[in-house]
Each structure stands twice: as C-alpha cells, then as structure tokens.
Amino acid sequence: MTATPYTVADVMTTRVVAVTPATGFRDVVAAMERWKVTALPVVEGEGRVVGVVSEADLLPKEEFHEHRPGLIEQMRRLGDTAKAGSTSAEDLMTSPAVTIRPDATLPRAARLMAERRVKRLPVVDADGTLRGIVSRADLLKVFLxxxxxxxxxxxxxxxxxxxxxxxxxxxxxxxxxxxxxxxxxxxxxxxxxxxxxxxxxxxxxxxxxxxxxxxxx
CATH class of the missing domain: 3.30.1340.30 (Histidine-containing Protein; Chain: A;)
Structure with missing residues (x-):
C-alpha cells in the first residue's frame, strides 16, 4: 500500500576502493589509510568479490610481531596465527565475503550486518560482481x-x-x-x-x- 521501500541501491556508495588477491600487506594498509576505510573488498577477474580484508585481519601481524605464539596458542588461534605470517590479501582476507544485493531492503541489510557483526557489506549483482558498498552510516541516510x-x-x-x-x-x-x-x-x-x-x-x-x-x- 505504501511507496516502494528504499533499497541498498538507494544509499550505497558506488565509488569503491578494492584490492586484488595479490595485493601486498603494505599496499592494503596504505589503501585503508589513504581512503580512510577499515575494510576493503577483494576482487578478481572482472570484479567478482572473493573476500574482504579488514583491519581485524591485519592486526595479528602486529600482535605477534614481538613474540612467537606457543603451541597451545597456535592451536587455539589458528586463523590469527596464519594471518600473522601472511603477506597478501589472498591469505589475509575473510572468505567467502558477506555480501548483499542492490535490491535488498535497508532492514535486511541492517539485520545482516548485526547477525554477521560487520560494519559494511560489498554490494554485488547476481554474478557476484562488485557494484558498490553499503555501510552502517549509509543505512542511516534515510533519517536525513x-x-x-x-x-x-x-x-x-x-x-x-x-x-x-x-x-x-x-x-x-x-x-x-x-x-x-x-x-x-x-x-x-x-x-x-x-x-x-x-x-x-x-x-x-x-x-x-x-x-x-x-x-x-
């Protein structure tokens, strides 16, 4: 009965900074700093999203920089200790990426962010190609x-x-x-x-x- 609900396409950012699986650790950090973002989509081929690399994925390298984790800690934190030794986005990224379609409603995007505990979602089409990115701040734009x-x-x-x-x-x-x-x-x-x-x-x-x-x- 009411007008068509706002969708992710209405509020998403279409100019997206992304990296490839081969992008090196320092280049990932530099891109985050330059564009003032805390996570980057990782794309391959014609822009298909294969993962997301975030600050949380990069921090283990600093955390374990001064000490080598013991065997028990390595077993307990296999993912983090593996990332501490990684040098490229392919090994650092979280995969598969949590994504959303452009036609998804804003409540759907908000629920997905809350359920998966992420601050932003790559927006992809039916083929998984990157079309934009939507953040928590974007979802709040409707209140403006x-x-x-x-x-x-x-x-x-x-x-x-x-x-x-x-x-x-x-x-x-x-x-x-x-x-x-x-x-x-x-x-x-x-x-x-x-x-x-x-x-x-x-x-x-x-x-x-x-x-x-x-x-x-």
Missing part, C-alpha cells in the same frame, strides 16, 4: 529526509489510501522525523493500520497517533 518530504509521503501513501473518505479531516505533521497523525476518521478499525504504515515509512523516527473515530450511538 526532510520533514516536508516525510509529511507528503505519509499523507499521499498512508492517509489518503487508508482513509479515502475522511482523509481531509486528518492532519499530518512531522517534526524532527517524528510524525503526528491527528483528526477524526470514520472507521476506528483502520487507525492501527494507519499508524503501522506511517511508522514503516523510511526515515520516520516515531509516530504519535491521535486519530479518533465517532463514538458508537
């Missing part, structure tokens, strides 16, 4: 939509559709992302639906529903 934009969408896609006969009696205001619905409508059963749909509009922080219906005779 203007109050006027949110007001117009709620009135058009929620109020006018849920209350076709009494929508003119409904006042919609949005302040700092908080939407307020006020007025009298004919069908009280539709009030919870209107509140739920308004809350689902991308960029809405909260909804205060003050809709009323005529009392039963």
């Amino acid at each position: 939509r203007s109050d006027e934009d949110l007001t117009a969408e709620i009135r058009r896609d929620v109020v006018e559709r849920v209350f076709p006969l009494s929508h003119e009696a409904v006042e919609v205001t949005v302040s700092h992302g908080i939407a307020t619905l006020a007025g009298r409508v004919q069908d009280p059963a539709l009030i919870p639906l209107a509140e739920r749909l308004a809350r689902a509009v991308e960029g809405v922080v909260d909804v205060r529903c003050r809709l009323e219906a005529p009392s039963a005779p």
Whole structure:
C-alpha cells in the first residue's frame, strides 16, 4: 500500500576502493589509510568479490610481531596465527565475503550486518560482481529526509489510501522525523493500520497517533 521501500541501491556508495588477491600487506594498509576505510573488498577477474580484508585481519601481524605464539596458542588461534605470517590479501582476507544485493531492503541489510557483526557489506549483482558498498552510516541516510518530504509521503501513501473518505479531516505533521497523525476518521478499525504504515515509512523516527473515530450511538 505504501511507496516502494528504499533499497541498498538507494544509499550505497558506488565509488569503491578494492584490492586484488595479490595485493601486498603494505599496499592494503596504505589503501585503508589513504581512503580512510577499515575494510576493503577483494576482487578478481572482472570484479567478482572473493573476500574482504579488514583491519581485524591485519592486526595479528602486529600482535605477534614481538613474540612467537606457543603451541597451545597456535592451536587455539589458528586463523590469527596464519594471518600473522601472511603477506597478501589472498591469505589475509575473510572468505567467502558477506555480501548483499542492490535490491535488498535497508532492514535486511541492517539485520545482516548485526547477525554477521560487520560494519559494511560489498554490494554485488547476481554474478557476484562488485557494484558498490553499503555501510552502517549509509543505512542511516534515510533519517536525513526532510520533514516536508516525510509529511507528503505519509499523507499521499498512508492517509489518503487508508482513509479515502475522511482523509481531509486528518492532519499530518512531522517534526524532527517524528510524525503526528491527528483528526477524526470514520472507521476506528483502520487507525492501527494507519499508524503501522506511517511508522514503516523510511526515515520516520516515531509516530504519535491521535486519530479518533465517532463514538458508537
């Protein structure tokens, strides 16, 4: 009933810095420093994502720089000790990469980041080719939509559709992302639906529903 939800394609960064499996350790560090990022997609061929190398993948080299891990520590932290001796992105990266499609919704991207405990996701097409990258900050961009934009969408896609006969009696205001619905409508059963749909509009922080219906005779 509401407008098409925002997708990853709407907020992702399309200019992405990536490295190849053969990229050396120091070049990976230099790229992170130059572009002020904490992780880089690793691509091969025509841009197919094969992994992600992050600061966490690089830190074991510094951690074990001054001491050689004992046998027990090596067994307990096989992945980290292996990365400590690695010199290229191919051996440092986490693979397979956790990726997402451009048409995925923002809640889906947020859930995936939370579940996999990552701060950003490479965005790939059906062939696994890199199309962009989406970060936690990108997902928050929808909350920068203007109050006027949110007001117009709620009135058009929620109020006018849920209350076709009494929508003119409904006042919609949005302040700092908080939407307020006020007025009298004919069908009280539709009030919870209107509140739920308004809350689902991308960029809405909260909804205060003050809709009323005529009392039963």
